[in-house]
Amino acid sequence: MESNRIANTNPCISFYLLLLLALFGHIGNMRAQYASLGLEEAYGLARTNYPLIKDGPLLENIAEINLQVLNRKRxxxxxxxxxxxxxxxxxxxxxxxxxxxxxxxxxxxxxxxxxxxxxxxxDGGLTRASKKAETTQLKVNQQALQVNLRNLKDQVNTLFLNILLLQQQKDLLAISKEDIVTNISLLQAGYDNGTVLESELAKLQVRKIELESEEISLQGDIDAFLEVLSKLLGAVVTNNTLLTLPEPIFQEQAALAITRPEQKLFEYQRELLEIQKRKFDADRLPxxxxxxxxxxxxxxxxxxxxxxxxxxxxxxxxxxWNIVDWGVSKKEKKKIDLQKQQIAVDKEVFEFDIQKSERESLQKLNALNAQIEKDRQIVALQSEILKQTAVQLQEGVINSNDYVMQVNAELSARQQLELHLVQKQKLQIEYLTLFGKL
Incomplete structure (x- = not known):
C-alpha cells in the first residue's frame, strides 16, 4: 500500500535530515520570520547568511595591501x-x-x-604588469567565490521541493481521512440502529488512526526540513510560510544560453595567464x-x-639587462600557452556536460508530461470508483475492507500524481539553475 511506500522512505529522509542539520547547525541565529518566501528570495538569504560570503571583503583587502606593497617597492x-x-x-x-x-x-x-x-x-614595465596581475587575480578569486556560493542554490532547491512534496502528501492524507470520517459517521448511525456490525465500523476507525499516524510522521519530516532551511537562510520558515516556485520561463524544446559564473572564471583565469606572459617580457627589458x-x-x-x-x-x-637567460622566458611562456589551452578544454568540457544534461532533462520532462496525463486519468477514475464504493458501503453491498482498499487505491493514485508534478517542478528548476537562469 501507499502508506507502506511512504514509511519505507523515512529512513533515507531521516539520514538526509541528520546530514543537513549537522552541516548547517553552526550557521547564525534567525533574523526574520517570513509569511511567504520565493525560491529566488531564498537564494539571496542563503548567500547573505552563509559564512563564506565573508571572504569577499577579505579578498579585496588583501588585493589592496598587495597593490600598496607594489607601489612602495618603487x-x-x-x-x-x-x-x-x-x-x-x-x-x-x-x-x-x-x-x-x-x-x-x-x-x-x-x-x-x-x-x-x-x-x-x-623597470621595463614590470611593476605595471604586476599591478595588472594583482587586480586580475582579485577578479579570479572573487569569481571563484561566486562559483562556490552558487552551490547553495542546489541545497535550497532540494529543501524547497522536499518540503512542498511532503506538504502535498500530508494534504492528500487529510482528504482521505475526511472521506473516512464521513463514512464513519454514516456507519455509526447504522451501528446504532443495529444494521451494521461493530467490526465494520472498527475497520474504518483503524484506517482513520493509521492516516493520522502517517500525518504525524510526515509533519515530523516537514518540521525537520523547515528547521534545516531556516538555519541555511538565517530566517524563520514555519509551516505557515507559503513557499513559492517561479513559473517556468522557457519552452521545453528551446535551447537556453549558458550564463554560469564558471564561464567568467575561465575567462579571468585566461586573462591572468596572459598578464603573466607580459611580466616575463617586462623582466627581460633593461x-x-x-x-x-x-x-x-x-x-x-x-x-x-x-x-x-x-x-x-x-x-x-x-x-x-639580462641579455641571455638561456631560453627560460621562452619556456615559461610556452608553459603558459599550454595552461591557457587547458582552461579552454575545461570550459569546453563544462559546457558540453551542461548541453548533455539539457537533452536528458528535456527527455525526462517529456516523459513526465505523458505520465502526468495518465495519472490524471487514473485519479479521475479512482475518484469515481471511490464515490460508488462509498455508496455501496452505506447500502451494505460491500464491507469495510473493500472500501478501505479503494480509499488506499485512490490515495495512492493522487500521491503518484503529486509526486510526478513535484518531480516536473524539480526538473524545471534544476534545468533553469543548470543554465544559470535562476
Missing part, C-alpha cells in the same frame, strides 16, 4: 651595511724605508659602514636605476693612499 631603498674583512695580501708601493720618496702600504684588514641608496628609474653610497671606512675605500679612517661617498647610474 620608492628608493635605503640599506645600512657593515663590512669587515682580512686578506692575505694588499697593495704596497715603495719600500718600508722612511726616507723613500714613495711609501704606501695598505693594511691587510679593512672595515666599512655605509648607507646604500637605490632608486629604480625604469632596468635603469640611480644609486648612492656614503659612509666611513678604514682605510679610505676610494683613496688607497689614505690608510686612515675616512668618510666617503659615491653615486651614479646603474643599468641591468
Amino acid at each position: 620608492l628608493p631603498t635605503v640599506d645600512l651595511v657593515g663590512l669587515g674583512q682580512v686578506q692575505s695580501e694588499n697593495v704596497q708601493i715603495g719600500t718600508e724605508d722612511p726616507n723613500s720618496p714613495i711609501s704606501v702600504s695598505v693594511p691587510l684588514e679593512s672595515y666599512r659602514s655605509y648607507l646604500d641608496i637605490n632608486y629604480n628609474l625604469f 632596468k635603469l636605476s640611480l644609486f648612492a653610497q656614503g659612509g666611513v671606512g678604514y682605510p679610505n675605500p676610494l683613496n688607497f693612499a689614505d690608510i686612515s679612517t675616512s668618510t666617503y661617498g659615491l653615486g651614479g647610474v646603474r643599468l641591468n
Whole structure:
C-alpha cells in the first residue's frame, strides 16, 4: 500500500535530515520570520547568511595591501651595511724605508659602514604588469567565490521541493481521512440502529488512526526540513510560510544560453595567464636605476693612499639587462600557452556536460508530461470508483475492507500524481539553475 511506500522512505529522509542539520547547525541565529518566501528570495538569504560570503571583503583587502606593497617597492631603498674583512695580501708601493720618496702600504684588514641608496628609474614595465596581475587575480578569486556560493542554490532547491512534496502528501492524507470520517459517521448511525456490525465500523476507525499516524510522521519530516532551511537562510520558515516556485520561463524544446559564473572564471583565469606572459617580457627589458653610497671606512675605500679612517661617498647610474637567460622566458611562456589551452578544454568540457544534461532533462520532462496525463486519468477514475464504493458501503453491498482498499487505491493514485508534478517542478528548476537562469 501507499502508506507502506511512504514509511519505507523515512529512513533515507531521516539520514538526509541528520546530514543537513549537522552541516548547517553552526550557521547564525534567525533574523526574520517570513509569511511567504520565493525560491529566488531564498537564494539571496542563503548567500547573505552563509559564512563564506565573508571572504569577499577579505579578498579585496588583501588585493589592496598587495597593490600598496607594489607601489612602495618603487620608492628608493635605503640599506645600512657593515663590512669587515682580512686578506692575505694588499697593495704596497715603495719600500718600508722612511726616507723613500714613495711609501704606501695598505693594511691587510679593512672595515666599512655605509648607507646604500637605490632608486629604480625604469623597470621595463614590470611593476605595471604586476599591478595588472594583482587586480586580475582579485577578479579570479572573487569569481571563484561566486562559483562556490552558487552551490547553495542546489541545497535550497532540494529543501524547497522536499518540503512542498511532503506538504502535498500530508494534504492528500487529510482528504482521505475526511472521506473516512464521513463514512464513519454514516456507519455509526447504522451501528446504532443495529444494521451494521461493530467490526465494520472498527475497520474504518483503524484506517482513520493509521492516516493520522502517517500525518504525524510526515509533519515530523516537514518540521525537520523547515528547521534545516531556516538555519541555511538565517530566517524563520514555519509551516505557515507559503513557499513559492517561479513559473517556468522557457519552452521545453528551446535551447537556453549558458550564463554560469564558471564561464567568467575561465575567462579571468585566461586573462591572468596572459598578464603573466607580459611580466616575463617586462623582466627581460633593461632596468635603469640611480644609486648612492656614503659612509666611513678604514682605510679610505676610494683613496688607497689614505690608510686612515675616512668618510666617503659615491653615486651614479646603474643599468641591468639580462641579455641571455638561456631560453627560460621562452619556456615559461610556452608553459603558459599550454595552461591557457587547458582552461579552454575545461570550459569546453563544462559546457558540453551542461548541453548533455539539457537533452536528458528535456527527455525526462517529456516523459513526465505523458505520465502526468495518465495519472490524471487514473485519479479521475479512482475518484469515481471511490464515490460508488462509498455508496455501496452505506447500502451494505460491500464491507469495510473493500472500501478501505479503494480509499488506499485512490490515495495512492493522487500521491503518484503529486509526486510526478513535484518531480516536473524539480526538473524545471534544476534545468533553469543548470543554465544559470535562476
